[in-house]
Amino acid sequence: MKKIFLFFLIINCAFAKEISFEEALEIAKKNNRSLQIQELTLTQKKLQKNSKVKNLLPTIQITSSYEKIEKQYEDEKFNNSLKAKQTIFSGGEKYNDVKLAKYNEDLEKINLYNEENYLRIKVLESYIQCLYNREILLVYEKSYEDKEKELERQIEFRNLGLVDKTEILKLESSLHQTEGKILEAKNNLITGKLALKTLLRIDPNEEIEVKELDLKNIDMGNIVLEEDIKNTLKNGVQSKILDKNIDIKEAEANKSLSSFFPKINAEYSYTNIETDRLSNSFSGHQDDWEWRAGISFEWDIFNFGSDMDIYRSSKLDVEKLKLTRDEELDNLRKDMINAYNNIFTLEKTVESNRKAFETSLETYNIEKEKYENRLIDTIDYLKAEEDMMLTKVEYYNSKLNYFLAYEKYMVLRK
Numbered sequence: 132m133k134k135i136f137l138f139f140l141i142i143n144c145a146f147a148k149e150i151s152f153e154e155a156l157e158i159a160k161k162n163n164r165s166l167q168i169q170e171l172t173l174t175q176k177k178l179q180k181n182s183k184v185k186n187l188l189p190t191i192q193i194t195s196s197y198e199k200i201e202k203q204y205e206d207e208k209f210n211n212s213l214k215a216k217q218t219i220f221s222g223g224e225k226y227n228d229v230k231l232a233k234y235n236e237d238l239e240k241i242n243l244y245n246e247e248n249y250l251r252i253k254v255l256e257s258y259i260q261c262l263y264n265r266e267i268l269l270v271y272e273k274s275y276e277d278k279e280k281e282l283e284r285q286i287e288f289r290n291l292g293l294v295d296k297t298e299i300l301k302l303e304s305s306l307h308q309t310e311g312k313i314l315e316a317k318n319n320l321i322t323g324k325l326a327l328k329t330l331l332r333i334d335p336n337e338e339i340e341v342k343e344l345d346l347k348n349i350d351m352g353n354i355v356l357e358e359d360i361k362n363t364l365k366n367g368v369q370s371k372i373l374d375k376n377i378d379i380k381e382a383e384a385n386k387s388l389s390s391f392f393p394k395i396n397a398e399y400s401y402t403n404i405e406t407d408r409l410s411n412s413f414s415g416h417q418d419d420w421e422w423r424a425g426i427s428f429e430w431d432i433f434n435f436g437s438d439m440d441i442y443r444s445s446k447l448d449v450e451k452l453k454l455t456r457d458e459e460l461d462n463l464r465k466d467m468i469n470a471y472n473n474i475f476t477l478e479k480t481v482e483s484n485r486k487a488f489e490t491s492l493e494t495y496n497i498e499k500e501k502y503e504n505r506l507i508d509t510i511d512y513l514k515a516e517e518d519m520m521l522t523k524v525e526y527y528n529s530k531l532n533y534f535l536a537y538e539k540y541m542v543l544r545k
Contacts, residue, residue: 149341149342152258152342162331172242186228187225189216194214212400212402212403220395224389230382231382252542282303282306294505356471367545370460397424398426402423466543467543471540495515495518499516
């Protein structure tokens with residue numbers, strides 16, 4: 132039964148689509164809904180900016196109306212006009228509208244880039260979980276295979292009267308436990324792959340295999356903490372988002388200042404008004420049309436200081452955001468230092484776990500040879516195997532965590 136299962140497992144792996152982390156990331160970028168929403172939002176902001184820019188240009192309006200009055204005789208009136216209107220001065224309102232729209236567009240561009248960075252870490256975490264679950268499965272499958280061989284050998288020894296039945300039972304018990312661990316590991320691997328496929332938005336029924344990560348891509352020489360912190364706090368993504376939010380609030384405050392100034396518009400029109408008792412048509416004579424030009428002036432000179440209160444409130448919003456920015460940058464500095472320390476801690480952990488695994492592997496091989504020659508009992512053999520398996524998984528997991536910590540730091544400093 133087990134051989135049949137392994138046969139189908141090999142067949143599934145043979146037809147599974149193998150993807151690397153970078154390939155998975157590209158699929159996620161293409162299919163991720165959050166990124167798609169962010170891109171649509173960016174397009175909206177571009178259109179809104181274009182609209183505000185066009186509001187600076189003249190507006191042209193054409194109107195036509197017909198009116199019929201029932202009196203002792205029928206009176207018909209036709210009204211046609213072509214008007215052009217141009218804002219001469221708005222106290223900076225329209226200018227700040229354009230600035231606000233431009234700042235909002237810039238902010239969405241930064242948010243889109245930031246969303247891509249966040250997605251990179253999210254995909255990597257899911258990808259690493261698949262690798263970890265697969266490694267555990269491979270470790271237990273190898274253990275099961277070795278124990279099966281040992282069980283066959285011990286049964287032969289039992290038949291020869293060289294070992295008692297308790298040694299056989301101990302090995303069989305461990306074999307059944309390992310079988311349970313294999314089933315658990317397979318379920319975890321299936322669950323992890325489903326989570327990754329859901330994140331990538333690919334067919335849940337599609338078989339995939341994740342490639343190993345290349346730790347050679349980690350370049351510790353590229354990390355200089357103080358320089359990274361300085362550049363990130365000045366030009367990093369988070370810093371740009373905070374600064375852009377302040378720019379938006381300042382533009383809003385400046386826009387509120389426009390209420391202190393008059394609004395001046397120039398108007399120019401070409402109008403025709405005709406009353407015709409006999410004809411049901413528009414007059415086509417040029418003499419019936421007239422040109423009109425003028426300037427409108429509007430100024431709220433007193434409103435009990437309401438506009439001033441609005442302006443002062445807007446300036447306070449700016450000050451609040453500046454304080455928030457300073458606090459956020461302090462937190463960013465702290466996060467970068469912690470991420471930096473975490474990388475170097477994990478780098479040392481990888482090395483120590485490597486040595487621990489090599490030592491436990493050598494110990495296991497020695498104990499296994501002793502067990503085959505009946506120099507130690509089953510308990511000692513199983514203990515050596517368990518230690519070897521544990522250190523192997525810890526070593527592999529520390530390498531994955533090291534890669535993840537490096538990527539998180541690189542995202543922080545962008």
